[in-house]
Structure formats: structure tokens, C-alpha cells
Amino acid sequence: MVERAAQQVLGLTLYEKVSTCKVLVVGAGGIGCEILKNLSTTGFRNIFLVDLDTVDVSNLNRQFLYQLHQVGKSKAEAAADTIRSFNPNIQITGSHADIRSFEYNVEFFEKFDIVFNALDNLSARIHVNRMCLAANLPLIESGTTGYLGQTTVIKRGLTECFECTPKPVPKRFPVCTIRSTPSLPIHCVVWARHLFSQLFGHADDESAVSLSVNAQELRSAEHDLVTDLPKSLRKWAVSLNFDPYKIMHKLFSEDIHTLLSMDTLWRNRNPPQPLNCYAHAKTEKVQSPVYENPHCLPDQSVWSVDECVDHFCRSIKELRDRWEGLTNDLTELLWDKDDSSSNINSSSLLHVQLHCLINYINLLVMQFVTAAANLRAYAFGIPASNLFEIKALAGSIIPAIATTNAIIAGICVIEALHILSGDFDKCQTTFLKTEKNSRNRLLVPEKLVPPNPKCYACAEQPEAKLFVNLSKFTLEDLRSKILIGSLGMLAPDVCMGPKLLLSSEEEHAGINKAKTLKEVGVRPGSLLEVEDFLQDHKIRLFVAEKDTFQDQDGFELESRSIDSEENTSKRPSSEVLKRDLEEIEENLFSKSSALIYLSIYLKKFIGAGFCHPSNEYLYRKCCKSACLLGWRLILDKNAQSSEVVKEVIACLEDTKYLNAGTGSNLNMSGHVECDASIMEGKSGAFGAVGCLPGVKNPICVAYDLMLEERKGLLNFGLIPPMLLCGRAAWMYARDRGLGEPCNEEELGEYLVTGPFAV
């Protein structure tokens, strides 16, 4: 009886479930190793492990399933071997693969009972989330940075999914900041990374920040540049045989001069200063620099301009040699995310003997990037950074330690036990903090949040509204920026009615991805049906034109919940129609009663403030016209009762003889501030504004607040505001474009009580 302890603590029923359940672990990094160890010692017997990476030296400080002799081997396989050697009873399979590949389809996921996510990248996380939603599997998500950590449980229909709250996208910088006006060290590092890709990498789709493109676009924008830059930086560099000084001269002197010539750029900025790299050349003295602080690791000293030039020359020469030497088998040197040597030409498996070479190349790349980034930083008067810092900036390296991973992985397995014992309500989100918080907790638990009905991923029928410039936005933009970039799909198909616009299969006949949406017949209001078969995920996109987007870079996505008003009115089926009829009847009843109330209410409304008896005729007139308006809305337009009330009150507000809206009395300091509130009896939704200046129809703002409230909770489960006052209300009205807010100077001018027709 090897697992007596687990048996005793878990109890026989749970132990039975644990030992027969099938577990999928995605990721064998810091948390993954810990989870595997915990699973194997808590009685789990069937484990499938998927990881794309290979073991690297920098993993060894926390990923204890690996040892030095396994560096360069597949993490999944090495981890499975180690686990098996400690506990031969376990069925564990390690697969060196990308979880996003097609073999891991929904049927594959359905074979499991629980999935653990121990991943480090957003796109794989999103993918696993969708697969688990599709297969209706509980997913245990986890992540750590430094001393901080988090775990949560995701289950379709019961909890928020990974995509229910927007995740901070990896930070992107505006292209022009990177190209022309850097102001932070990170800008220079991003630029240097792109430079590296341009010279030695593959034509990085996203990072087309090549200097040549740069100049072209600048030219087309507004500046008439007379520099003739080579079309491809790499071709140009090859033609020079990568002469470091010529390249540096172009990058850090000529290009800077070009930028300087655009004086509009520098009106409110510090202009850069071109570097004369030749002046720093060939000093030969930096072969063995003396580090001023002996306590400081060599990676952590900041290079001077001389040192940068020296490192630039040496690294570019060596990289050139490598690049030329490797062109046969490896066509390009790839930027390396994690020091790990796995990503060279992702398909080519790495041999251990190659490992040293790769490590050496990584070092060269880092030196090249550091030198280039710092030279640019010196030119732009930005503080230079050391190699250690640049590594963090360039690869977004996250600090990681063994202890945090141990705690988080332990909690993950405890959550799995909750799921298996059927106590799903005991599952929770847990945050690990550095120090205990004010409530005396190192581990801060939070209740699992119910799903967001507007979520793109887990809503019953996800929908979104897409705003683009139809005559600029191409099908390829739709695919890469929207469907893959923003909606996290892998291989989307797009249909508009019966017509197939985009296919996940390569080279589908009759599809030209370079065509704009307009050219393929997409019009404002068109409905695109998008489907990813691998993720078993569908989303409907309603297209709207927004020509304020000048080019294909601009787009906006707005999620729509299926129960929003516009949709209910669109439902065609007969069953729905019946329901609609019932609703209308109900509405009519409530509307007629509303009107009875309305007339009583109007009398009170008008009675507020000072009423001169001689104006009685006017008051009656206003009242009548408002009532008529209300009737018209109900009979002709079949408006909702709350909408009728809003319109009627707005009508009264617009009358300058009444003390509401236009025609309000002044407050003690001589300004007009209005209040309004509205409540819908059926749903109990309520909206109100108080002390609202500068808005013609405060009731419209209150009504809008009410509608927002009816839509349900905001992101992160926040309750939408019900009562807004003063400036906040004014800003809300302005941002929502409600009731013609005027600017602050005009405040109160037209709202002042009108002349009496005495």
C-alpha cells in the first residue's frame, strides 16, 4: 500500500476518484513541475503532459524535475521520466508539442476529467480555455510573478472563463514612438529587437518597423523626405557585407539627421543628437573592461558609448558569420523568448550538441540588442541600460522563484480535489501576496465570479460589433488583427451569408486576402459568421463603418450581449413572436397605467417651484403637448413605457416656462443645476442624476444610466452607477453624447428661466 497516507486523508470515495481520474497538464515549467509532483504524490495515476519547450539552464533554479544533463531535452519527456522514476505506478505520457496543434482537438480534450494550465503565454492560455469550454471540462488556471501568484477554476456556465475579463495585452508601443520619437529605454529595446529581426531574423510580420518602411511611411504621411533608403535593410546590409561602421553610421547618424529635419517632431520634444560612431571606433581598449564595482556582475554594468560600439561591431560580425554559415539548415536566427534554446526554427528539433552553439548565439544576440538599444538611447538622451535589464525589457522576462510556484501548484491540486469530491462551491480564486494583507491573510481567497454574458468566448452566442474603415480594412487585417489578434482564434473561417470570405485552409481558391472588406461586398450592417473548428468556437460579427479610421491599423471591437434590446427585436421565429406579443400586451397595460400616472405626475411636476397663476394657460398647454407626445410614441412607435416617460419629461424639460431643464431656477451662486431620476417598475432598474450642470435634458442621462443598469454588471463584476452627481454626471453625459451637453463656459446660459408671457 504505497499511498496509504493519501488514502487515509482523502477517504476511500475521493481516493477512488483521484486514482481513476484522467488529468491533462499543459506546461511543464515552474508551476507545471510542482503540479506534476503534487499529483503523483496525492494519488493521481493518469497524467498526460504537453509542453513545447526544452530544458534550459535558467530553468534549473526552480524546475526541479530537470537536471543539468537534461538541458536541451524536451521538458515534457524529461519530466515524465523523472516522475516515473519516483513512482512507477503512474501512467504518465509526456508530449513535446504545441497544445495548439490540430491533434489536440475537442475529442482529445474530452478524454480528460480535469485540465491544469501551467502556461506562460497568453495565446496558449486562451486556446486551452476555449478547448475546455468546448469540451465542458473544469480548468484550473495558475500563474506567478516573483512573490505573487494566483490560481482560479474555470467551468463553463458556472464561472467566469479566462476571457470574461479583458486581459492586459502585451504592451505594444505606437509605431511612430519606436521609429521616430523614443523617450524610454524600452522604446529603444523594441527598436533594437526589430533591427535584429530585420537583419538576421525572418520578416517579422508585426514588427515591420524597418527603417526603410519607416521612411516610406513618413514620406507618404506628410514629410517630403529626400533620403533614398534601400528597400530592404537586410539586402542593403548584405551588399555592404555587414560593415558595422557603415550600418552604425546610417542608423545612428544619417537616420537621426533625417528625423531631425522634421522639425514638427521636435517642437515639444528634446531633439536627438546624431552619434559619430567613427569617432568611437577602433580604440581597442575595451577588450577587457575593468568593472568599477567588483560586486556587480558583468551583465549588470552599463556600457559606455565606446563599449557599445565595440560590442556592436563584434556581435554583428559574428552574427553575420553564423547567419551565413547557417543559411543552409536554419534560414534565420530567431529572437529568443526565454533564453531557452527551443525556438530555433520552431520545427527543427534541437540536438544537445547544438546546445552550446545556440547558447552562444543567444549571448551574441543579447549583446547586439543591448549595444544597438543603448546607442540609440545615447542618441536620444535616454538613460542607457545594462544587459541584465535589457534582457528583462526585451523578452519580458518575469522573475520567478521556487517558493511561489510550490505554493500555487499546491493550491491547484487542492482545487482539483474539491472538484473531484463534488464540492465545486468550495473552489475559489486565490491570490498569493508578498506580505499578509490588512485582513491577516497571505493567501487571499475570492469567490468565483459567474460568467460575463458579454464574453466573446463563453457566452451562449457570442457577438461583437466591429468598427472599421471598410474601404481600407482588408481580409488579411480581419484575419490577423481581429480574429487571431483580438479574438484569440487559431484557424478561423468567415462566412457572410452563403459566401465564404476567409478559409482556414491555405490557398483556398477564389480568396484574395489582400482585398478590402468593401471589395468583397461587406457593407455597414453586414453580419459575418466566424467559426474556428479547432476551438469549436463561433462568434457573430456585426460590421459598422467608421471612416474616422484613416487606415487599416484602426479598428474597434465592442462586445454585445445577446439579451440587449436590439437583438430581442430581431428574433424571427414564431415562438419568439408569440412571446413578443405577450410582451406587447403586458407593455400596453403598463403603458396605459403609466399614462394615468403620468397625468397625475405632470401636475406635480409642473407644480414644483414658483408658478404664477397668470401662466396657468401656458402650463396646461405644456402638459397637453407632453401627453400627446406620449400617446403618439405608444400608439405609433410602440415604444417601451420607460422610454415614453423619458420623452415626455424631456419634452417638459424643454419648455422654458417650467422649472426643469431649460427654464430652471438658479441656485444660490447663480447657476443652473438639474436633477432627474427614473425607475422602471418591471425590472426595478433605476437611474438618477443630481446637481447636473450644462445638460439640456437631465432625464435622458438618468434614462441612460437606467438602461446601463439593466444590462447587468460591468467588467470585474462591478455594479454600474445608478446615481451620478455634479461634474461626474456632466462628464458621463458628455462621454455618452447625451442631451447636448455644452462646454463649461456656456453652462447655464440657455438654461436660465425664460421670460414670462404675462
Add this chain to the structure above:
Amino acid sequence: MSSPAPKSPEQSEKSKKYDRQLRLWGDHGQKVLENAKICLINATALGTEILKSLALPGIGSFTIVDGEKITDEDIGTNFFIESDSIGASRAQVTTQNLLELNPDVRGDYIDETVDHVLAHSQDFFDTFSVVIATSLPEKVLMPLSRHLWEKNVPLIVCRSVGFLGYIRCQIKEHTIIEAHPDNENADLRLDNPWPALQEHLEKFDIPKLDNKERSHVPAVIILYYYLNQFKAEHGHLPKTRAEKEEIKRKIIESPHPDEHGIKHLEENFKEAIRYINTCVNPVKIPSNVQAILNDDSCINLHQTSSSFWVLCAALKEFVESENSLPLKGSLPDMAADTNSYVALQQLYQKQAQNQSEIIYRRALEIARTLGLSQESITETEAKLFCKYASQLNVIRGSCIADEYQKTGLDFTSYLEDPDSLLFHYITLRGLERFISEFNSYPGQLDDHVEPDLLKLKSIIGKLLAEWGCSQIIRDERVHEVCRYGGAELHSISAILGGCAAQEAIKLITSQYKPLNNTFIYDGITSTSASFTL
């Protein structure tokens, strides 16, 4: 092939392996860690989990004290014990397997029980940086705790049983230089600049600058100019919000209008506005630092005083003469041209260097008069000390043995909440006493469950009576503990092991504030809580 960078291969490999953690505690933290000596008493699943999380980041060495032989119970829960090692020394097997984790770590073991070691060579434990003990019965814990308290060696006591676990830190005195608070304000000293800074700042007359010059001025100088102007008008620095708003308005109105009459506020001027709220307040001595400077250990130094207290004494003199803490010396990034920024940066750095030099020298003098070794204070330490002077922290805990002997412990306020995790602490304390009295876990033998249950209940009842608590422990809590029969659930041990190792690292590196003093985890409800007992 020319060498890519002049660095020793060993250093480079090491900084590579520890890359991710150096980003948290720095080289100096790593150095202390690499010199740390850890003692683990009892290599249970929890114990080895703790050592694992300490061996991976590279502690210097560990020693396992454990007289047990491996049983089949260890094999299921302890990842570092192979299934074929039943009957072997637990200390030996776990030491071997833990050493495989990290070739930089040295480790040895003593195949004796801790009572035996305590009885024969009491000073054995004195040289460790931290002693960690798991599954210790009360009667051994008492003398160990007392002894380590006297020697000022931190002790971490942990236990994991079933779904429950707790960690108790015993720290006599722990001093922290780098507490790593979440938010730090820049230390600019604009309220009271030293002469060199003042001279530099006053060189600039902001309204007379042309557009190009304006965009080059660092925010600090802009802010100083308007602060000075305010001071000239009002006779004091801005204190209220309204006064700060006034400065803000002046800065907003400062740009020269362009050809359309519109004023564009430059980035560096916007920065100056951002600094108004955080960096204009007069620099005061924080109360926690003042308390440390008035501490008895700071005033009455003696031959065994640590470098921290010697530095505090030097700092105290500095504060008394200067009326402020030493300058941090770091200048945040700001939009400005390189030369102006660097000039300013150097001023701050130089002043900070001068001040830390003064404190360092004074500390050396004090050390000499006390007869302490000159090497006990390093310049690096003094620099860090001055840089983080506003965050200094001293933690004084309590002795476990004292707590265990104390009658009339007042838990009443905690126990008002029927779900308080302190109830678990009480059952676990009962468990410890049970083990001391009966030399076995309650429920360990299948046919003893019922009698054990009664015994444990009566022990807990007695404990509560000793403390004068009127509350009773619910029966199901006692049942639950008996049901475990002393078995460890690995995942619970993993969580506790991570937490305990984290605390050990905090204690070793003297960075971040450690737990003071008890942490309880309940895996049934996935909740945790900390108490100071």
C-alpha cells in the same frame, strides 16, 4: 573566434541559472543566500518540500537531523524518497536526493533524533542561519525553542497533517534594511536643498527660457522654481491642496503661446505637475525609523551589537545634526536632455555618496570604540542602509516555549468568530501534546480511533482550561484530526513548504518583512490566516 564578453564562465553560468530570482533579491541577496546554513529537523514530506524550495535557489548548505527509518507512509507522500528505500535512514536518502537538485548546494545529515543531538551537543544548532523543524512533539520543541531563542537563531516550526497545517516563526530580533514597500516616493529634497543643489537649481529662470530650452529642463528644476516663487509670495511651502493647485496652475500657464495663441504644455512640465503631490511635502523622519533610533539597542551599543545597530547609532547622530535622513540619491527618469539630466543625477548621487560616507565612517569609529572588528561593517552594507534608511524595520517576536508555558493566553477576541482558523491551531496544539504523551498520532492505529478521540478531546479541554478560554472545540474538528491518523497530504505540505521556505528566505536575506508569527492553512475550505501569538 574572439571571445564575446570578458566574463568568468562560472559567474556567467551562475547569473544565468539564478537570473529570474536575482530580479527579486539582487546579487547581494543571492550572496547572503549562498552563505546560508540551514538545519532541517525531521525530513517529512513537509520538511523536504521546504528544503527543496531552499536548495533550488541555491542556499549554501543544509543539514538534516532525523533519526527515523523510512516507512511505506513516507513513500507515498515524500517525493524525495524512492519506493525501494524502505528501512533506510530517512535523513540519508532525502539528503542524497535533495543534493541532486542543485550541484551548488552542499548537504549532510545526522542519523539521530533531535532529542539525542540536543542532549549531547547543545551548541550544535548555534551556527545555523535558520533552523526548521517539522513534526516536533511538544516536549522536544520546548528546550529547542528556548535554546535557539537565547542564541538568537531563527526557528521555523511547521506541521502538516491531513488538510491542516501551520507555520510558526520564532524570531528574537530581526532587522530589515530592504523592506521593498509597494510604493516609494522620489526623494528630491526640494523643500530644503543642500547648497550645491540649490546653486544648481537657481541657475534657471524658467519664464526667460525659449521654447527649445524649456523642453530641456528637468522637471525637478521647474518644480523648484515655482516652489520658490510660491515661498517668496507666501513665506512657506504649499501645504494644502488649494496651494498645490495654485502652483499647478502657474505651471500650466507658463508656456509661450504659439502662433494661434494656444499654449502647449511640454512633457517635462507635465512631469513637474505630477511631482507636486508626492514630492513637495517636507521630508520628515518616519515614525518607524524614529522608533528604531530611540530603541534601547541603538542607544546602548555593546560588543555583541550587530552592524545594523552600529549603523543605526551612526544614523542617529547624523539625523540629530542634519535633522533629516540621508538622501536616497536616485533620481527618477524624466524628460530632459541628457546633459541636464546627468548633471542633476550626479548632484543627487554625489550628495548621497557623501552622506553615506559620513555615516559609514562614523559607524566604523563607533565599532572601533566598541572593540568590534572593522570588517563587521562593509561599505556596501552602509550604502544600502543609507539608501533605504526611511524603510528600516526591526521585528521582535516571541519565544515559543514562553507561549506554551503561559497560562491565560487571550484568544477570546479571535475565537468570537466560529470559523476562525485559530480553532485549528488549538486542535493542532492538542495533537502535539497527544504525541508527547502517547508517542503516537491519534487515530494512527485503526482499532484505537475511538479511545484516541476521547483522549484528544480531554487534552484539548485541558489546554483551553489552562488558557482560561470558555469556548469549546466542535466535535467534528477533533474527529477530523483523528481521522487523518497523522498522515500528511502531499499537496498541503507543498503549499506550507512553499510558504515556510519563503519566510526562511526573507529571514536569511533580511529583505521583505517576514511572518510574525503564526500562519495557519486549512485545505478543506482553502483559507489561511496569520496571527501574532
